[in-house]
Amino acid sequence: MLRPVCPLGAIPRGEAYRWAIDPPVAIFHTDDGEVFAVDDTCTHQDASLADGWLEGCEIECPLHSSRFDLRTGQVDEPPAKRPIRTHRVEVIDGVVHVALSDLEAGRV
Amino acid sequence: MLRIAIVGAAIAGFNAARALRRQSFTGEIVAIGAERHPPYDRPPLSKAFLTGDCSAPDLALADPDEDLDVRWKLGTLAARLDPANRRIVLDDGEEIRADGVIVATGARARRLPGADGLANVHTLRTLDDAIALRAALLGARRLVVIGAGFIGAEVASSARSLGLEVTVVETLPTPLAGPLGTEMGALCARLHGDHGVRLLTGVAVTRLIGAARAEAVELTDGTRLPADVVLVAIGARPNVEWLAGSGLDISGGVVTDEGGATNVPAVVATGDCAMSFNRHAGRAIRVEHWTHAFEQPATAVATLLAGSRRAPDRPDVPYFWSDQYGVRLQFAGHREEGDTVRIVEGDAEQRSFLAVYERHGRPVAVLGMNQPKLFTRWRRQLRAPGPVPTAAP
Ligand SMILES: Cc1cc2nc3c(=O)[nH]c(=O)nc-3n(C[C@H](O)[C@H](O)[C@H](O)COP(=O)(O)OP(=O)(O)OC[C@H]3O[C@@H](n4cnc5c(N)ncnc54)[C@H](O)[C@@H]3O)c2cc1C
Numbered sequence: 001m002l003r004p005v006c007p008l009g010a011i012p013r014g015e016a017y018r019w020a021i022d023p024p025v026a027i028f029h030t031d032d033g034e035v036f037a038v039d040d041t042c043t044h045q046d047a048s049l050a051d052g053w054l055e056g057c058e059i060e061c062p063l064h065s066s067r068f069d070l071r072t073g074q075v076d077e078p079p080a081k082r083p084i085r086t087h088r089v090e091v092i093d094g095v096v097h098v099a100l101s102d103l104e105a106g107r108v
Numbered sequence: 109m110l111r112i113a114i115v116g117a118a119i120a121g122f123n124a125a126r127a128l129r130r131q132s133f134t135g136e137i138v139a140i141g142a143e144r145h146p147p148y149d150r151p152p153l154s155k156a157f158l159t160g161d162c163s164a165p166d167l168a169l170a171d172p173d174e175d176l177d178v179r180w181k182l183g184t185l186a187a188r189l190d191p192a193n194r195r196i197v198l199d200d201g202e203e204i205r206a207d208g209v210i211v212a213t214g215a216r217a218r219r220l221p222g223a224d225g226l227a228n229v230h231t232l233r234t235l236d237d238a239i240a241l242r243a244a245l246l247g248a249r250r251l252v253v254i255g256a257g258f259i260g261a262e263v264a265s266s267a268r269s270l271g272l273e274v275t276v277v278e279t280l281p282t283p284l285a286g287p288l289g290t291e292m293g294a295l296c297a298r299l300h301g302d303h304g305v306r307l308l309t310g311v312a313v314t315r316l317i318g319a320a321r322a323e324a325v326e327l328t329d330g331t332r333l334p335a336d337v338v339l340v341a342i343g344a345r346p347n348v349e350w351l352a353g354s355g356l357d358i359s360g361g362v363v364t365d366e367g368g369a370t371n372v373p374a375v376v377a378t379g380d381c382a383m384s385f386n387r388h389a390g391r392a393i394r395v396e397h398w399t400h401a402f403e404q405p406a407t408a409v410a411t412l413l414a415g416s417r418r419a420p421d422r423p424d425v426p427y428f429w430s431d432q433y434g435v436r437l438q439f440a441g442h443r444e445e446g447d448t449v450r451i452v453e454g455d456a457e458q459r460s461f462l463a464v465y466e467r468h469g470r471p472v473a474v475l476g477m478n479q480p481k482l483f484t485r486w487r488r489q490l491r492a493p494g495p496v497p498t499a500a501p
């Protein structure tokens with residue numbers, strides 16, 4: 001189910017928006033104008049990826065610098081071992097909509 | 109090189125093994141570790157592990173999907189290094205021959221003289237220490253923490269969230285004045301009071317009262333603090349005594365250049381045990397932070413495999429974090445006496461701010477309290493290549 005989250009205009013390119021649902025979701029607007037949604041909490045320990053460093057389609061965790069590929073959720077650099085969940089995004093009439101993943105959330 | 113030995117099997121030793129494989133070393137790797145546990149992560153020991161929010165399996169460093177092909181010799185101490193014969197003698201009598209050696213023996217908690225043998229007096233460095241401390245806290249009402257450094261503060265915070273009455277005693281007038289300076293040290297120390305923990309500063313411990321157990325902690329001003337559990341958190345010492353007689357320079361840690369090379373060929377050192385030249389600090393320092401032990405082994409491995417001294421492309425800008433009372437502190441850079449500091453964002457009263465340390469008007473370090481996003485930007489700027497101003501004489 002697609003749920004409206006926020007206007008795309010509210011997230012400048014290169015920035016992130018933390019959608020405070022449970023568990024929280026981070027929405028990234030890349031420099032190239034792409035939009036990605038992933039679980040906000042790093043799978044390593046306790047940090048919000050929306051606070052991290054966005055470069056291309058990769059997000060670096062602000063605590064211990066794990067890197068995740070926003071397209072697949074895969075770990076590009078440790079210490080994280082487990083991928084983050086990715087969620088489907090559609091921008092409809094300038095509004096970011098997200099369909100949450102069916103996979104079980106959390107540190108599995 | 110056909111065989112490389114890693115001594116010390118914690119984060120630095122584990123990442124040295126990982127770096128060897130990433131840098132295409134196909135020979136044999138033997139890793140010797142004194143602890144019986146497979147390599148694990150220490151920082152949660154004073155935080156989520158102590159509060160019960162994570163358990164021992166969560167701390168494992170190994171990734172089941174990654175085969176590093178290492179022969180782990182755990183529960184074994186390296187007793188002696190004999191570089192002339194390329195051999196390490198273990199405490200069980202075995203001898204390991206190796207063409208290259210990576211020293212990653214880290215550090216151990218400093219003890220309080222006269223406290224050994226008292227059943228309820230703890231230090232915190234290892235998983236076994238943390239298991240014992242957690243068990244003790246669960247049955248206790250009053251904790252006295254000796255030392256208001258990062259580990260002392262984190263344990264105070266964890267114990268408080270478990271419902272204990274906590275008192276922290278610090279010899280210095282201002283906690284954390286060394287790493288953070290007095291102004292910022294004082295701001296961070298306010299977190300104790302915010303959360304109902306009593307902080308006593310500028311006062312030292314004279315003795316622990318009690319025979320088999322410490323019943324109270326006596327201070328220089330005569331105060332007696334009754335205690336069910338005492339944590340001694342007064343810093344760490346590098347594990348380098350086993351290298352005596354090896355020819356390695358071990359004054360204040362294993363002395364290395366910026367690339368991890370020691371004064372002995374084919375022996376490099378990294379992590380908490382190493383006293384390494386640091387370009388950002390402008391001198392040799394012993395960095396005792398996780399990120400250093402996580403990142404620097406790759407540099408030491410490159411030096412070892414190259415077989416000659418080499419400087420890394422990028423300076424290592426020290427970084428650490430600390431989680432206390434639900435507040436995240438992050439610090440990057442290196443502060444020296446005489447540096448000035450000012451808050452550039454946020455508000456100390458709100459327990460959310462970013463402070464920048466400057467030397468001759470140039471930023472040399474940054475401290476964030478609950479400011480991860482802004483902090484990350486500043487940290488990246490500090491890491492950008494460029495000369496660091498020298499400290500005031
Ligand atoms: C409770 C706690 C909390 C921490 N929290 C933080 C934090 O929040 N942020 C942060 O940045 N840093 C933190 N640190 C610091 C961080 O954990 C260390 O910097 C890091 O563990 C250093 O790794 P290392 O591998 O160099 O050494 P160590 O972790 O000390 O490991 C060295 C290993 O070598 C073994 N060894 C020693 N001598 C021998 C020998 N002769 N033969 C064989 N093995 C030997 C030891 O038993 C040990 O297992 C914390 C440390 C502790 C103890």
Ligand code: FES
Nearest residue numbers: 042044045061064
């Ligand atoms: S919490 Fe993200 S890398 Fe550790």
